[in-house]
Amino acid sequence: MKIAVIGLGKAGLPLAAVIADSGFEVVGIDLDEWKCEMINSGKNPIPEEKGLDELIGRHGGKTLKATTSYEDASDCNAYIVIVPLFLDEHMNPDYAALEFAFRSVGKILKMEDIVVLETTVPPGTTENLVREWLEEESELKLGEFYLAYSPERIMTGYSISRLREFPKVIGGVDEESGERAYELYKKFVPNLHLVSNARTAEFIKIIEGCYRDVNIALANELFKIAEEIGVDFYEAREKANHEYCHIHLPSTGVGGHCIPVYPWFLIREMEKKEKFSHARLLRVSRELNDEMINYWAEKIISECLKVKKPLNEVKICIKGITFRKGVKELYHSRNLALAKLLAEKGLDAGVWDEMFTPEEVEELGLRWREPEEADVVFDCFELITLVKQA
Ligand SMILES: NC(=O)c1ccc[n+]([C@@H]2O[C@H](COP(=O)([O-])OP(=O)(O)OC[C@H]3O[C@@H](n4cnc5c(N)ncnc54)[C@H](O)[C@@H]3O)[C@@H](O)[C@H]2O)c1
Structure with missing residues (x-):
C-alpha cells in the first residue's frame, strides 16, 4: 500500500507522519512549495506540534515525500484528503479547495483505489459531492473504487498522541x-x-463541535448572570460540576477553524429543509458566543474609567490575540476581534501576544504594546483585567 495525504496542514501533516511511522510509503501533496521543501529536508513546518519534529526528521524526504504535484501520487492505492473547508460571508460552506483536491485525485484514480475524506463537512458531502467529482474525473463508478469518511479529531499541539x-x-x-x-x-x-x-461519521464530528459551542454559550451566559448577582462563577462551577453536569469555562467567544464553523453546517441544512426551528439553539449559541466581545469591551472600558486620564488616553493592552493560547492561528479569533473593536471605539488599544512579533502585529493594522507599558491590561485567556493606578 502506498498512501497519499492531500493537505499537509496542522491536521494533515501529523496524520501523514504517523502513517509513515507505521511503515507505509507516503506521498504528501500540498500547494505550498515552501512547506514541501521543509518536509523533504526533514524539517517540521509546524513546530508547536509535539513529537512532529522527530517524525519529520525520521521520515521527511524518505518514506514521507512531499510534493505540489498530484501526478507524483499516481502510483498510490489510497488517497486521504484533508484540505480546509471555509465558510463564505453568508456562512455557507465554500467547497473550492475540496473540489479542486478531489477532481485532481479523480484524474489519477485507478480501479480498486480507496479514497477517504477527513475534512469536517456537512452531512451527505462524501456520498454526494465527493462521489460525483471523483466519478466525473475518473470515469470510474463507485464499486470500482471505494469511498469513505473519517473525521480528524486532533487538537493542534496534541495531534500525534490523539x-x-x-x-x-x-x-x-x-x-x-x-x-x-x-x-x-x-x-x-x-x-x-x-x-x-x-453520513453518520460526518455527523459525529459536527455534533461534537456543536456540543462545545452550545456549552460554551451556556457558560458565558451563566458567567454574566453570576457577575450580576455577586457570585464567584468559578467557585460555583467547581462545586456544581459532577458526573452528570459539566459546565464549561467562560471566554471571549469561540474561534478557530472548527467550533464556530460546524454549527453552521447544520443550521444551513435545516434552512434548506425549511425546518428553521430545528436548529434554534445552535443559532442562538453562535450569536451569544460572538457577542461576548461586546460584554468584555464594556468591562474593559469600565476599568479604564478608574484611571485618572481622559478615556481615549488610557493605554490598553490586550494580551493574547490568537483564538487559543499557544496556537498561532487567528482564524475567527474573538480576541483579535475584541482588540479591533476597542480600537474602532477610538480607544488607545494595543496588543501583545507571545506568538507574534511587533512587525506581524502591525501588519494586522494593530499597535504592539508591552503589558508593562499599559494602564489597563486585559488577559484574553485568563479573563483578568489589571489596572495600574495612574
Ligand atoms: N487543525 C485542527 O485542529 C483540526 C481539527 C479537526 C479537524 N480539522 C480539519 O482539518 C481541515 C484542515 O485543517 P488544518 O488545520 O490542517 O488547515 P491548515 O490551514 O493548517 O492546512 C491546510 C493545508 O491544505 C493545503 N491545501 C489547501 N488546498 C489544497 C489543495 N487543493 N491541494 C493540496 N493542498 C491544499 C494548504 O496549503 C495547507 O497547507 C479543517 O478544515 C478541518 O476540517 C482540523
Whole structure:
C-alpha cells in the first residue's frame, strides 16, 4: 500500500507522519512549495506540534515525500484528503479547495483505489459531492473504487498522541467501502471504530463541535448572570460540576477553524429543509458566543474609567490575540476581534501576544504594546483585567 495525504496542514501533516511511522510509503501533496521543501529536508513546518519534529526528521524526504504535484501520487492505492473547508460571508460552506483536491485525485484514480475524506463537512458531502467529482474525473463508478469518511479529531499541539490513542470513527458510502477503509486505517489508527455509513461519521464530528459551542454559550451566559448577582462563577462551577453536569469555562467567544464553523453546517441544512426551528439553539449559541466581545469591551472600558486620564488616553493592552493560547492561528479569533473593536471605539488599544512579533502585529493594522507599558491590561485567556493606578 502506498498512501497519499492531500493537505499537509496542522491536521494533515501529523496524520501523514504517523502513517509513515507505521511503515507505509507516503506521498504528501500540498500547494505550498515552501512547506514541501521543509518536509523533504526533514524539517517540521509546524513546530508547536509535539513529537512532529522527530517524525519529520525520521521520515521527511524518505518514506514521507512531499510534493505540489498530484501526478507524483499516481502510483498510490489510497488517497486521504484533508484540505480546509471555509465558510463564505453568508456562512455557507465554500467547497473550492475540496473540489479542486478531489477532481485532481479523480484524474489519477485507478480501479480498486480507496479514497477517504477527513475534512469536517456537512452531512451527505462524501456520498454526494465527493462521489460525483471523483466519478466525473475518473470515469470510474463507485464499486470500482471505494469511498469513505473519517473525521480528524486532533487538537493542534496534541495531534500525534490523539491519533495514537483517541477514538476515531470511519464510515463508507457503501458497505464494501467502509470495510476496506476500516482495514486500511486500522494499520495506523489503533482506536478505530467502524460506523454505519459516511453520513453518520460526518455527523459525529459536527455534533461534537456543536456540543462545545452550545456549552460554551451556556457558560458565558451563566458567567454574566453570576457577575450580576455577586457570585464567584468559578467557585460555583467547581462545586456544581459532577458526573452528570459539566459546565464549561467562560471566554471571549469561540474561534478557530472548527467550533464556530460546524454549527453552521447544520443550521444551513435545516434552512434548506425549511425546518428553521430545528436548529434554534445552535443559532442562538453562535450569536451569544460572538457577542461576548461586546460584554468584555464594556468591562474593559469600565476599568479604564478608574484611571485618572481622559478615556481615549488610557493605554490598553490586550494580551493574547490568537483564538487559543499557544496556537498561532487567528482564524475567527474573538480576541483579535475584541482588540479591533476597542480600537474602532477610538480607544488607545494595543496588543501583545507571545506568538507574534511587533512587525506581524502591525501588519494586522494593530499597535504592539508591552503589558508593562499599559494602564489597563486585559488577559484574553485568563479573563483578568489589571489596572495600574495612574
Ligand atoms: N487543525 C485542527 O485542529 C483540526 C481539527 C479537526 C479537524 N480539522 C480539519 O482539518 C481541515 C484542515 O485543517 P488544518 O488545520 O490542517 O488547515 P491548515 O490551514 O493548517 O492546512 C491546510 C493545508 O491544505 C493545503 N491545501 C489547501 N488546498 C489544497 C489543495 N487543493 N491541494 C493540496 N493542498 C491544499 C494548504 O496549503 C495547507 O497547507 C479543517 O478544515 C478541518 O476540517 C482540523
